[in-house]
Amino acid sequence: MSGQVYLDYAATTFTAPEVVSAMAPYFTQSFGNPSSIYSFSEENRRAIAESRQKVADVIGASRDEIYFTSGGTEADNWALKGVAWRNRAKGNHVITTKIEHHAVLYAAKFLQENGFEVTFLDVDPEGRVRPEDVARALTDRTILVSVMFANNEIGTIQPVAKIGALCRERGVPFHTDAVQAVAHVPIDVKAMNIDLLSMSAHKFYGPKGVGALYVRKGIRIENLIHGGGQERGRRATTENVAGIVGLGAAIELTSSRMKESSARIAALRDILIDGVMKNIPYAKFNGAPSGERLPNNANFSFIGIEGETLLLDLDREGVYASTGSACSSGSLDPSHVLMAIGLTHEQAHGSLRMTLGEETTEEHVRHVLEVLPRIVKRRREMSPLWEDFLKSIEGGR
């Protein structure tokens, strides 16, 4: 990445070299099927058990509450569909929010098409779900509440402990999509009364294609993927041993340096935010203030400019950023998250997300602060919306 400024760590991280090394033996040497009983597969089984323990340790769970999946999306799908399917006799109401990742949102919509009622809660202008709203939405037929731990676009951290407490009080299972939070902010599933939690390795310097779902002991959940008896009968398929080992190594590595990394990254992030707000007129800052957002997330809207334009202009300058969720970059709909916090269509289309990480330096941030104002200025000059905007504020004077 020489000369390149990667600012899309929320979309995916590189796999840390230590993690790659940890995975290496499981491709060509200790490659046995962990379900086999011969001694050759013992190393494999031990490695998987160790990874499971590492995951459990980081979130305060016990090892037999951790199930490996193919990523955050599968974990989210499993949590929502699995709990709903298994508890249909108890009720058909699910509560979630308008700012969830598509993995939760579209799983919830699938449930809606299959006889479930889903409440999609609003959020406040900084992207916070209000616990009172959750409390109010709970009914006797509610069988699941799913509220993300931290939002992937605007970084707002949710009042998860409060929501967890009130769900526990009502005896309703509580799931949180913690894909952006795990190993980046402290999580304790017991203290926070979390019943199910999703994570994905490639968001914390692990490999793509592997994740995990924490399911508290006693929570009833139908399988999403049926077949062999792997993962204690809960998730079938020959174990992705290298991937699971990678997830374990990555969660250990990343959470072990969480405190110092967060501080360093948040400081750079704040330089970035300050610089953008000072040097670009009429920039809008999206999401919650520093203390209540992910340490690595900065999100802005620049009235008059469409996001893709910014990405491509930044790309020419060696800067890789995102507009809204990475997944929806191919789509033309403005981000549902930015709409949910009350942005206009123009603002939502003109958003820029920059997410920092391990290799981000102050030089990187300075580079962005040098090129971005120029880019914004130039593109605004060719925008009819900017022209209208200038007229409107002149008229307002």
Add this chain to the structure above:
Amino acid sequence: MSGQVYLDYAATTFTAPEVVSAMAPYFTQSFGNPSSIYSFSEENRRAIAESRQKVADVIGASRDEIYFTSGGTEADNWALKGVAWRNRAKGNHVITTKIEHHAVLYAAKFLQENGFEVTFLDVDPEGRVRPEDVARALTDRTILVSVMFANNEIGTIQPVAKIGALCRERGVPFHTDAVQAVAHVPIDVKAMNIDLLSMSAHKFYGPKGVGALYVRKGIRIENLIHGGGQERGRRATTENVAGIVGLGAAIELTSSRMKESSARIAALRDILIDGVMKNIPYAKFNGAPSGERLPNNANFSFIGIEGETLLLDLDREGVYASTGSACSSGSLDPSHVLMAIGLTHEQAHGSLRMTLGEETTEEHVRHVLEVLPRIVKRRREMSPLWEDFLKSIEGGR
């Protein structure tokens, strides 16, 4: 694996070193999220497209009919549940067989619990599904037929082309679980009238945790995993780039040497079979004869001995084999496949599967032929069933 004789290639293969090398750049260098639009992710997108093309080429499909999954199990689950869910309006009847892998079997049972009727077809004593039986089972309400390409335990290759032809004639989608067959025997989805086909990379020297489902253009299928727009909106989650590249490299490598490897491996397999049948009294050979079975599969029953005993005794001699499906080794139920071909419980419990592969040598086979007869003899001597058996044949004289 020095001094070790790995004979469980059907459970899983090592990842070929060439494949590992092909995957390497996608962990630490070209690690971008393929959904991102910046230039940094272009390499990724190209690599995924190339892999997709390689898969398509090997089975005679076109690139946009290939969807990557987390393995064979997910592909099977998706095929069954996806087609059933999407076509409920047309009917609720699914046909499959009694010898499918648990991935298909338990997906079918899940459908059964959810309002679908499932016919589980019998097989002949060599493990063949009879096309006439499929034809007879088809009704106006049949929306899917799923018959595996080759059985993972006894190696019998199914009359897939015949079944495909009669399904196409009746307009019923035909799925085949080809996890054991892909890159090992020739497959042409067009010529064979296959509508959906599952594969898994770790069965052909690719990494664990990645597979693919071929879905013929025009086949309607509901998503199994909802979320972002990856895989053309059909299978959400940040792409497992390294895994997908590994699958592509592996399918190319393995199918390119298929002809010579199959011949070499089948020859060794036949030496093994002949030796076992000659040197072990009352050994029973399971499955179809050489021409109609996977080149690498040998399966026997030794009356009087329980399979796990054999595995552990062989393990002490450095030989790694399997009894029935790898997945069910932890279970106590005798293999459903061996029961379906008419074995008694005793025979089913006394089965041994040896599956050969790239690193199998004639020395390996000779080693097995040296140790196995001794092991069988010793264990039989402490078996009350063997005692009974000897009495019964003496009485029979």
Add this chain to the structure above:
Amino acid sequence: MYSEKVLDHFQNPRNVGEIENPDGVGQAGNPKCGDIMKIYLRVEDDIITDIKFKTFGCASAIASSSMATELVKGRSIDEAWDLTNSAVAEALDGLPPIKMHCSVLAEEAIHAAINDYRKRKGLPVIEGKEYDHDHGHATEVD
């Protein structure tokens, strides 16, 4: 994703800006879809002697505007009217299916500007054209 031509016209758009006292102005698109295109015309003897645009939108929207203005500059307004979105897209060496609507927008904006010019001249406006704003959902299988 984008052809060289698209990137060139995106990075160095031709005819950006406004025309003071134009002979025709047209606009197409809406902020909901994330694209607004505004076209200014200078017309002399039915010939488009100058044309400028301002566009809010993605790279292909900007490139489509740039290319469309290039294609009609120096043409008669009747020739300009006949410029189709596929001609714009072709001139750009193609657009991704999901972005084809940007070329439609360019056609539409030019039509709007021409009609504005016609209105100012007392000519009847040309109506009835339906623009296909399908956002490339054709890329979605099934």
Add this chain to the structure above:
Amino acid sequence: MYSEKVLDHFQNPRNVGEIENPDGVGQAGNPKCGDIMKIYLRVEDDIITDIKFKTFGCASAIASSSMATELVKGRSIDEAWDLTNSAVAEALDGLPPIKMHCSVLAEEAIHAAINDYRKRKGLPVIEGKEYDHDHGHATEVD
């Protein structure tokens, strides 16, 4: 998966074989579950002076038979009757949950042999014991 002790008793089982003209013979298990255990007793003055077994089954079934015969050899038949499956499992340094039933089988086979001995001696057979042949499904969560 298995303790050293289990592997030792599996690989070098004690007391394998038959006793000619035994004083008692018992059998437990069935081929469906994949385990059959047969126990032969030589009893003198109510003391088990010799014991042999033959077992069809997995490693833990063979190890359980071996260990159980060791534990009761030289004991009175009443003491032998009181041998529990958990004592067998403990003596083996534990069995995987899914394999606990093998130790139950050993207890059951010894009981059957003792009852056979009692029958031959004209003593009333001891009844009413229920054997827990749950195949360790306790390992499955939920």
